[in-house]
Amino acid sequence: DAGVTQSPTHLIKTRGQHVTLRCSPISGHKSVSWYQQVLGQGPQFIFQYYEKEERGRGNFPDRFSARQFPNYSSELNVNALLLGDSALYLCASSPYGGFTDTQYFGPGTRLTVL
């Protein structure tokens, strides 16, 4: 079975631009979470979605938004990009929305903001 897939792999944007990152969960998984990982630090929670509903939101500004589609794939959108948004963006899927479900991570999207 395919694991979590994310696209694109790498992305370079300039300050002020908008970006959309995409994630496809493992087949049969209904929950998707997004994390931001700055170099040298652990992942920081951004959002969790389950059955297309937002289940949790981390301490990120309103420039960050996300949604989940009927096929359980998800998009993360970031508006008005700042230099500090440069990071590895990770998507994780889990079977249900339970908080202690094992989360399976994708390879990430490396975003560079110039």
Place this chain on the structure above:
Amino acid sequence: EDQVTQSPEALRLQEGESSSLNCSYTVSGLRGLFWYRQDPGKGPEFLFTLYSAGEEKEKERLKATLTKKESFLHITAPKPEDSATYLCAVQATNAGKSTFGDGTTLTVKP
């Protein structure tokens, strides 16, 4: 606020030299503690989930243990392929998110 502190930040071992990584945590109520392995440029790979103090889990050369304030990841007779960053994360009973530590980067020399 939930906090996770991992130590040491970096650890260099010779092949076969056993050691332990530490994860200290502060949460209002622990729902679960997770260990992940992360290779450079890749997403974290799940290793273990621990739910209550006293619980232990093993996988090959790795063994994770949990107390009320910390968790240890014991590595027995490590090999160079065990080189990676090991991340610890906690979920609190009142939070729908995982809080991660900054990881311990392990290097095993042949």
